Amino acid sequence: MRIKIQRLNPEAKLPQYAHPGDSGADLVAVTECTIQPMQWLAVPTGIAAEVPPGFELQVRPRSGWALKQGVTVLNSPGTVDAGYRGEIKVILLNLGSEAVAIARGQKIAQMVVAPVVWGQFEEVDHLTPSQRGSGGFGSTGLTSVEDDMGNPQS
Ligand SMILES: O=c1ccn([C@H]2C[C@H](O)[C@@H](COP(=O)(O)OP(=O)(O)OP(=O)(O)O)O2)c(=O)[nH]1
Numbered sequence: 001m002r003i004k005i006q007r008l009n010p011e012a013k014l015p016q017y018a019h020p021g022d023s024g025a026d027l028v029a030v031t032e033c034t035i036q037p038m039q040w041l042a043v044p045t046g047i048a049a050e051v052p053p054g055f056e057l058q059v060r061p062r063s064g065w066a067l068k069q070g071v072t073v074l075n076s077p078g079t080v081d082a083g084y085r086g087e088i089k090v091i092l093l094n095l096g097s098e099a100v101a102i103a104r105g106q107k108i109a110q111m112v113v114a115p116v117v118w119g120q121f122e123e124v125d126h127l128t129p130s131q132r133g134s135g136g137f138g139s140t141g142l143t144s145v146e147d148d149m150g151n152p153q154s
């Protein structure tokens with residue numbers, strides 16, 4: 001799908017897929033900044049997009065960065081509406097114990113193009129009963145997961 005991208009800053013880079021067929025196109029920071037532990041920051045990408053109606057862009061974290069340094073996208077997946085023409089920003093959250101320095105041009109997140117289904121919200125008095133009913137929030141049980149993948153756990 002063709003998606004028009006406007007560079008708002010000469011240093012900005014277009015989103016780029018690392019490999020053909022990847023879901024996420026990398027987004028890079030257009031300014032340098034530092035995020036202290038347990039702080040978050042809207043990091044500018046220097047780009048704006050024109051997404052066709054019926055689609056959205058989703059801003060997602062990079063798993064490697066999350067695993068190694070605890071940096072994630074606070075509002076993941078960030079929603080970039082089709083009609084939004086402003087600068088795309090990435091709200092990065094540092095859950096690690098060290099300050100994280102971000103360089104200009106560094107990959108900070110990935111962006112996925114996704115289809116949108118519009119709901120027509122209709123008020124009713126009763127909903128059709130279901131097997132789950134109103135059970136939620138752990139109603140099917142909570143288990144602790146053994147870590148055999150080398151993930152940091154404390
Ligand atoms: O990670 C994100 C999330 C959002 N946006 C931009 C595009 C999106 O279309 C707009 C609004 O985002 P959202 O709807 O998530 O925020 P809101 O707090 O509901 O703001 P609004 O009242 O403007 O919809 O902000 C980004 O650049 N990055």
Ligand SMILES: [Mg+2]
């Ligand atoms: Mg909104």
